[in-house]
Amino acid sequence: MNAAVRASWPAALRRHGATAAQRWARLAPRERLLLGVAGALAGLALVFLVLIEPAWTATRRLQAELPRLHTQAAAVDALVREARTLRRTPTGRMSAEETRQALVDSLRQAGIEARVEDAGPDVSQTPGALQVELDNVAAGALMQWLEAVPSQTRLKLAEAALERPAGDDGRLLNGKASGELLFVPATPEAGR
Numbered sequence: 001m002n003a004a005v006r007a008s009w010p011a012a013l014r015r016h017g018a019t020a021a022q023r024w025a026r027l028a029p030r031e032r033l034l035l036g037v038a039g040a041l042a043g044l045a046l047v048f049l050v051l052i053e054p055a056w057t058a059t060r061r062l063q064a065e066l067p068r069l070h071t072q073a074a075a076v077d078a079l080v081r082e083a084r085t086l087r088r089t090p091t092g093r094m095s096a097e098e099t100r101q102a103l104v105d106s107l108r109q110a111g112i113e114a115r116v117e118d119a120g121p122d123v124s125q126t127p128g129a130l131q132v133e134l135d136n137v138a139a140g141a142l143m144q145w146l147e148a149v150p151s152q153t154r155l156k157l158a159e160a161a162l163e164r165p166a167g168d169d170g171r172l173l174n175g176k177a178s179g180e181l182l183f184v185p186a187t188p189e190a191g192r
Contacts, residue, residue, distance in 0.1 A: 114137070136178055138176065160182075
């Protein structure tokens with residue numbers, strides 16, 4: 001080390017430095033090499049523990065938390081959409097024809113081709129029940145539409161008979177659905 005730097009050190013530190021230098025000088029070259037390698041490994045371990053490991057742990061924790069946050073964001077978005085829909089929905093009772101038209105309009109807005117019919121007494125004993133027949137529609141769009149139906153039409157899903165349709169080659173189509181849905185008027189909530 002530089003003599004000027006050593007002169008600025010306190011006496012006790014200079015003494016310890018001189019003792020350490022004498023011990024280092026007495027070591028065999030092989031021992032110096034082993035101590036140098038051990039010191040380098042200890043330094044690398046210290047750098048890893050202080051600089052790399054905390055960032056690595058935080059990154060893994062955030063990657064594990066990200067799907068949960070996406071799910072929460074989707075739930076919040078669904079609540080916002082529902083609140084907007086409820087704000088637009090008229091507060092009075094809807095006639096049977098208005099309810100049917102609201103169901104047809106919601107299907108059209110969702111881009112779903114379907115046939116809506118009044119459910120006969122052989123299908124449902126509930127007055128005002130509607131049956132929706134679907135053929136080869138996108139399953140994702142159908143699920144989103146089903147989520148929005150109660151707030152848009154004041155109907156609730158009573159029965160669902162859905163299946164994956166088969167293509168021309170006989171294989172089941174992925175992401176598609178066919179079948180029948182039965183909707184009945186939702187019971188009025190208390191206070192309405």
